[in-house]
Structures are given as C-alpha cells and as structure tokens.
Amino acid sequence: MALKVAFQMDPIERIDIRGDSTFALLLEAQWRGHDVFYYTPPNLSLRDGKLMAEGHSLTVEDKPGVHYRLAHPRSVNLAEYDVVQLRQDPPFDMAYITTTHLLERIHPQTLVVNDPASVRNSPEKIFVLDFLDLMPPTLVTRSPEQIRAFRDKHKDIVVKPLYGNGGAAIFRIPKTDTNLNSLVELLGMTFREPIMVQRYLPEVRQGDKRIILVDGEFAGAINRIPARDETRSNLHVGGTAAATKLTKRDKDICARLGPELKKRGLIFAGIDVIGGYLTEINVTSPTGIRQVAEFGGPDIAAMIWDVIEKKIQASRRKRRA
Numbered sequence: 459m460a461l462k463v464a465f466q467m468d469p470i471e472r473i474d475i476r477g478d479s480t481f482a483l484l485l486e487a488q489w490r491g492h493d494v495f496y497y498t499p500p501n502l503s504l505r506d507g508k509l510m511a512e513g514h515s516l517t518v519e520d521k522p523g524v525h526y527r528l529a530h531p532r533s534v535n536l537a538e539y540d541v542v543q544l545r546q547d548p549p550f551d552m553a554y555i556t557t558t559h560l561l562e563r564i565h566p567q568t569l570v571v572n573d574p575a576s577v578r579n580s581p582e583k584i585f586v587l588d589f590l591d592l593m594p595p596t597l598v599t600r601s602p603e604q605i606r607a608f609r610d611k612h613k614d615i616v617v618k619p620l621y622g623n624g625g626a627a628i629f630r631i632p633k634t635d636t637n638l639n640s641l642v643e644l645l646g647m648t649f650r651e652p653i654m655v656q657r658y659l660p661e662v663r664q665g666d667k668r669i670i671l672v673d674g675e676f677a678g679a680i681n682r683i684p685a686r687d688e689t690r691s692n693l694h695v696g697g698t699a700a701a702t703k704l705t706k707r708d709k710d711i712c713a714r715l716g717p718e719l720k721k722r723g724l725i726f727a728g729i730d731v732i733g734g735y736l737t738e739i740n741v742t743s744p745t746g747i748r749q750v751a752e753f754g755g756p757d758i759a760a761m762i763w764d765v766i767e768k769k770i771q772a773s774r775r776k777r778r779a
Contacts, residue, residue, distance in 0.1 A: 459767055461540040463487050464495045464511060466502065466557065467743075468546050475525045479747040479759075480545040484518045486759040490767075494518075495534060499546050499557050509536045509564050536561075540770055542570045545743050548623035550581050554742070566723075569769055571762075572741055573723030580722060582738045583620050583654050588718075592711055592736040597655040602642045605655055609638060614658040616689070617641065620651045623742075630658055630689040661733025662689070667702055668746045669712065670758055671727045673765045674720030676712045677758045678750035679704060701753040707734040715739065726762050 467473075467480050475481040487494050497513030504510070514528035536542055542561060548554065558574035565574055579585075586593065597608045598620065609615045609631065618628040627645065631638050645653050665681035681702035682692065704712070708731055715736075719727050728744030730737045747758045 459771065460490075461492045461767070461770060462495070462538070463492045464497065464513075464534070464536055464539045464542045465516070466497060466499060466511070466542060466544050466546060466561075469498055470496060470516070470526045475520065475522055477745070477748050479745045480543070480743065481518065481520075481525070482747040482751075482759040483543060483545070483762065484516070485520060486757075486763050488518055490763060495539070496528070499553065502557055502560055504560055504563070509560055510534065511536055537564045537568055539568050541766055542568055544570055544572060544574060544577060547743050548582075548621065550621045550623070550742060566773070569766065569773070571725050571766060572727075576722035576724055577741055580724065580739070580741050581621060582623070582740050582742065583618075585741065586736060586739045589714060589736055592714065593656075594659055594732075594735045594737070595657040598652045599655070600646060600652045602639065602646075605642055605653070606638065608655050609633065612657040614660075616656050616658050617645065618654050618656075619645060619649045620654050621649075628689065632658070656737070659732045659735060659737075664733070665700065665702065666697075666737075667708065667731045668749075669704070669708060669729045669731060670744065670746050670750065671712060671716055671719055671729065672758060672761045673725050674716035674718075676704070676709070676716075677761050678746070678755040679708075680746050680749040680753065680755070699749045699753070701755075705734065707731075711736050725765055 465480070465484065473481060484494065494516045495513055496516035497511040501512040510533050512533045515530040517527045519525055544561060555578055558578040561570045561574040590596065595612055597604060599605060614632045616628060616630050629641055631641065662684060665683045667679055667681050669679045670677045679702050681700040682697040683700055684697050711729065711731060715729060724741045726744055728740040728746050750756065750758055
C-alpha cells in the first residue's frame with residue numbers, strides 16, 4: 459500500500475544518519491514505496507484555512523555524506539497526505555508547540571505521528587509525573603530554598619531544565635559541591651520554567667536504559683552507559699550503547715505506560731529507566747531505533763510503519779462504510 463507521506467523534521471543535511479531514528483523511518487518508508495515529501499518547521503503555513511508546507515520530494519541512501527537527494531520543490535496541502543511524521547527535535551518551545559496546533563487541524567484525517575495534541579500535552583518531563591510511584595524522588599520548582607532542602611534530604615541530586623533535551627544543562631550536585639546556589643541562579647536566569655530536581659541514581663554507572671514502545675507495546679531496548687568522566691549517558695555526549703534485556707521491573711513499567719501511550723495516539727515513544735526507576739517519557743522525536751537494530755534487536759522502523767499502515771487501512775474502511 460503506497461502512501462503519501464510528509465516528514466516534518468530538522469534540516470536533513472545536518473543529521474547523523476548512523477544513529478538517527480528519523481532516517482531509519484525514512485529508509486523504511488522508501489523501501490515500502492511510499493511517496494516521501496520533506497519540509498522543515500519554518501516552512502509550515504496556514505493559508506486561508508489550508509495547512510501548507512513548502513519542501514521537496516526526498517530520496518535517501520544509507521551512506522553518510524551522500525544520504526539524501528531533493529527534487530521537485532513545491533508547496534503542498536498536507537490535508538491531501540495520508541501521514542505526517544512529526545519528527546523535529548526539541549527544544550520544546552512555543553515554536554514547537556505552535557506546529558502541534560497547526561498539525562492538529564488536519565489530524566486524524568491525515569494521520570500525524572505522534573498525535574500533535576498529545577505531543578503538546580505530554581512533554582517528556584511533565585507526562586512522566588503522572589507515574590510518580592515509578593520515579594525516583596522528584597521536585598519541580600524555581601525555589602532555591604526548596605532545592606537546597608531537597609539536597610539536604612537526599613544528599614546527591616541531579617538538576618535539569620524542564621524542557622531541555624539531549625542531556626543539555628544537566629548537572630549532578632552532590633552534598634559536598636559548593637556550586638549549588640550559583641548553578642540554580644544560572645538555570646533560573648537561562649530558563650523561565652521551573653527546574654526538575656531528582657535524587658541521583660548511582661545505578662546510572664551501569665547504564666540508562668532506553669526502552670522503545672510502539673503503539674503501547676514493547677518493541678526493543680538499548681542500554682546507554684555514560685563515559686567515565688560524565689554523569690550523562692546520552693550517546694551524543696560520549697555515552698556508549700550496549701545490548702540489554704528487560705527486567706521484571708522494566709516489564710512492569712511498560713505494562714503501566716503502554717495503555718496510556720496507546721490511548722493518547724503516541725505510536726512511537728521511548729522511555730528512560732535507570733536502576734528500575736522511570737526518569738523520562740520521550741514522545742517528541744524519540745531515538746534508539748538504529749542502536750537497537752545494531753545490537754541484533756528488531757526492526758522497529760518496520761514495526762512503526764506496520765502500525766501506521768494498519769491505522770490508515772482501518773480509517774479508509776471506516777470512511778467507505
């Protein structure tokens with residue numbers, strides 16, 4: 459079943475295809491014969507009620523440096539497409555939020571993956587707060603006094619911006635660190651939003667497990683081990699990918715989250731688990747597809763497209779009925 463597919467994503471010339479999940483989805487879409495249109499968020503417009511995007515036809519090849527070709531520049535009406543893949547990376551700012559409002563005007567007649575309203579209402583470090591019993595002790599605040607009291611209680615903490623991504627501006631502050639006040643002051647000047655503070659989990663030295671769920675079901679997992687001189691495990695800041703298996707606790711977390719992810723139309727989600735504690739639920743542009751495949755795991759891009767195609771078929775049958 460050939461579909462008309464649009465990808466809203468970051469500039470394709472900048473991505474590192476070796477670990478990029480969007481690129482994996484592009485490769486699979488092309489292999490299935492889907493007609494792929496590519497555009498970046500600034501090229502999305504609402505014209506007289508029609509959601510238009512200016513972009514190009516796109517073909518891809520799994521070769522770094524020569525991984526894409528653009529053709530046929532044009533403006534298209536996204537309501538005439540079967541699927542829009544919402545795949546630009548955070549920051550989750552008002553520009554990002556605005557694109558979800560615009561895409562919501564065509565969804566679900568055009569299937570947007572992930573559901574734009576749910577993406578808007580499920581930021582990584584906010585949605586996860588619905589599952590506090592699965593998380594380490596957590597504080598969300600702008601109050602320096604509350605942060606100091608939290609460290610006094612838990613001794614060793616991690617602070618991070620509420621809407622950050624990719625490990626940016628995440629700091630570990632143990633009890634002996636005298637920089638807490640200055641750091642909280644800096645984050646307060648840099649970000650208008652509250653700060654997330656969590657008890658430091660020493661188990662992170664054994665890895666931060668990225669678990670991928672597709673339409674609410676477990677699809678694959680990869681462990682991300684931080685470098686010796688790093689607190690953060692993100693791969694692009696020096697973390698190392700390793701094969702992993704789910705523990706009973708991991709499976710229980712998936713079972714709790716899966717139905718809610720499915721209900722919200724969050725087809726592709728990545729959750730982060732450290733030492734049996736849930737720390738984030740990633741729904742904006744989750745990663746990990748290529749790393750899972752690299753270590754012999756399933757083809758998650760194919761699993762995602764299988765779900766999308768089934769939803770399109772079901773929608774078409776419903777409209778014909």
